[in-house]
Amino acid sequence: xxxxxxxxxxxxxxxxxxxxxxxxxxxxxxxxxxxxxxxxxxxxxxxxxxxxxxxxxxxxxxxxxxxxxxxxxxxxxxxxxxxxxxxxxxxxxxxxxxxxxxxxxxxxxxxxxxxxxxxxxxxxxxxxxxxxxxxxxx
Ligand SMILES: [Zn+2]
Numbered sequence: 702x703x704x705x706x707x708x709x710x711x712x713x714x715x716x717x718x719x720x721x722x723x724x725x726x727x728x729x730x731x732x733x734x735x736x737x738x739x740x741x742x743x744x745x746x747x748x749x750x751x752x753x754x755x756x757x758x759x760x761x762x763x764x765x766x767x768x769x770x771x772x773x774x775x776x777x778x779x780x781x782x783x784x785x786x787x788x789x790x791x792x793x794x795x796x797x798x799x800x801x802x803x804x805x806x807x808x809x810x811x812x813x814x815x816x817x818x819x820x821x822x823x824x825x826x827x828x829x830x831x832x833x834x835x836x837x838x839x
Contacts, residue, residue: 705779709824716743718757723829728819730797732758741797762819763836764793766803769811787811791833805834 712720719741722729731740735752739760746753769789775781789811791799803811804820817833824830 705777707779707824708777709828710830712827715745719743720828722757722759723821723831724823724827726821726829728760728762728831729757730760730793730795731755739793739795739797741793741799761794764791764799764817764833766790766811766813766815766817766833767792767798768813769803771811789817789833791817799831801830802832803834804832810835 710716710720718729718731731743732738732755733740733747733750733752734754734756735747736750738747738749739758740748740755747755767790769787771785771787772780773785775784780786787803789801789803791801793799803815803817804822816836818836819831820834821829822832
């Protein structure tokens, strides 16, 4: 049976800055130049003040697991060989939420409130996916 390719994000005018940052190993989020609010997912207008002006600001890459699930039945056949896998919602220190996966941890690390930090998983020359690993005290 032919291998089913995993879908790859396609950058567009609204999210190119996000993907450019990921490719460089930087978590860059939109920050409104009108009111200073951070936002994610990328979009053309600030939901707080309706300004179109924003910058791609460097985020800390740190956050906590807000919630998670374990996927046992894939939504797409391309993910079948990864089963079971986790999906987490991270509340970033800057405020926005981000959907991702926890990598490099044990089952005990997958819990609500766990401190995490971003790492980047290259898919190809243009796209690196932001993933999160447990953040340990240093
Ligand atoms: Zn704003």
